[in-house]
Amino acid sequence: MRQALILVALAFLPGIGQAIYFRDKVSWQSPVPASEMVTVAQARAWGRNAIWVDARPDVEFEREHVTGAVLLNEDRWNELLPQFLAAWSPEKRVVVYCSSQSCNASREVARRLRDEAQLKNVFVLKGGWEEWLKKK
Amino acid sequence: MRTHIFAFILSIVICATARAELKWEQTAIELHPAAGDKEAVGHFKYQNTGNQPVRFKSVHTSCGCTAAQSQKEEVPPGEKGEITATFKIGDRTGTQVKTVTVDTDDPVNATTVLTLKAVIPQELEINPSFVFWGQGEAPKSKTIVVRAGKDFSVKELKVTSSSPDFETKVAQTGKGQFKIDVQPRDTSRNMAATLTIQPEGSSKTFYAMARVTNAPAIQ
Numbered sequence: 001m002r003q004a005l006i007l008v009a010l011a012f013l014p015g016i017g018q019a020i021y022f023r024d025k026v027s028w029q030s031p032v033p034a035s036e037m038v039t040v041a042q043a044r045a046w047g048r049n050a051i052w053v054d055a056r057p058d059v060e061f062e063r064e065h066v067t068g069a070v071l072l073n074e075d076r077w078n079e080l081l082p083q084f085l086a087a088w089s090p091e092k093r094v095v096v097y098c099s100s101q102s103c104n105a106s107r108e109v110a111r112r113l114r115d116e117a118q119l120k121n122v123f124v125l126k127g128g129w130e131e132w133l134k135k136k
Numbered sequence: 137m138r139t140h141i142f143a144f145i146l147s148i149v150i151c152a153t154a155r156a157e158l159k160w161e162q163t164a165i166e167l168h169p170a171a172g173d174k175e176a177v178g179h180f181k182y183q184n185t186g187n188q189p190v191r192f193k194s195v196h197t198s199c200g201c202t203a204a205q206s207q208k209e210e211v212p213p214g215e216k217g218e219i220t221a222t223f224k225i226g227d228r229t230g231t232q233v234k235t236v237t238v239d240t241d242d243p244v245n246a247t248t249v250l251t252l253k254a255v256i257p258q259e260l261e262i263n264p265s266f267v268f269w270g271q272g273e274a275p276k277s278k279t280i281v282v283r284a285g286k287d288f289s290v291k292e293l294k295v296t297s298s299s300p301d302f303e304t305k306v307a308q309t310g311k312g313q314f315k316i317d318v319q320p321r322d323t324s325r326n327m328a329a330t331l332t333i334q335p336e337g338s339s340k341t342f343y344a345m346a347r348v349t350n351a352p353a354i355q
Contacts, residue, residue: 003140056200057200057201060200073226074201074226074227074228075201075224075226075227076226076227077226077227077228078227078342078343079227081265081266081343081345082328082330082343082345085266085328085345085347086328086347088349089349089350089351090268090270090349090351091351099200103198103199103200104198104199105199105200105201108228116262116263116264116265116266117264117265117266117345118263118264118266119266
């Protein structure tokens with residue numbers, strides 16, 4: 001019994017070490033504050049008061065996208081921003097999505113809209129495109 | 137108890153000597169592409185220092201903007217190779233960190249995460265890049281501040297509006313610092329303009345947007 005406990009304790013050591021070393025890089029810790037994230041249900045409830053922004057590459061957008069979504073990615077930011085701003089109006093909420101939670105594109109696009117264009121009410125969709133597909 | 141500890145250590149030693157092992161020269165690379173570069177490429181070199189072949193199961197990237205390629209599917213003992221990660225810069229700015237996850241059949245180090253950091257030089261900082269007025273709002277001018285980025289020198293700035301509905305005035309406010317005053321002719325209707333910002337001596341063009349929306353504006 002004692003030996004088994006020693007072995008279990010030894011098995012935990014690398015895990016504990018890794019948890020301490022990577023404490024700032026835990027995958028479920030999102031750099032986006034919770035107040036700036038939105039679920040599919042919440043975003044849908046906004047109806048026409050929301051503009052959906054697709055932050056994925058052009059090919060993925062062309063394959064399929066949220067109905068009415070505007071393409072705005074960092075590959076062609078300068079070219080695509082004017083068409084997004086033409087669809088935007090101050091009372092609308094902006095919902096940015098990309099291909100999954102591991103993808104950082106929606107966060108970057110949302111950050112640039114807030115910091116560079118100084119827009120308010122910009123949100124990142126929780127679970128991204130995959131979550132939207134599930135709730136379709 | 138001593139026998140058990142000895143058996144435990146021996147089993148670890150045996151496992152360690154029998155395994156395949158990909159040894160990476162570096163798992164993190166920092167790149168400094170020049171202004172105007174289209175992509176940044178990182179070469180992650182490895183060697184199989186074990187006595188068993190290593191097979192790549194998958195190589196995937198954290199972002200659609202990065203492509204990763206392994207030269208071979210299987211690495212025999214002693215052989216070297218590399219994973220090439222190509223990051224498409226596009227219109228991205230600042231520091232970009234992308235990862236490449238490599239899965240192998242090595243039971244000990246099955247997964248390795250390679251990190252590619254690209255520091256993209258920012259020639260101009262434009263703040264804000266968008267100004268707007270609500271319909272019926274007083275057509276007063278709004279200011280866009282433009283600063284030359286670190287390591288860049290801008291002596292003159294040329295600004296052109298795509299529409300005669302918006303007037304622009306440029307003034308230098310400091311070394312490498314300018315202000316652009318943007319003013320709509322009127323705010324009675326929905327209208328928009330793209331402002332093209334061209335620093336003197338630069339091949340790169342920058343943009344800002346101005347718009348009169350059909351809703352009341354609060355800025």
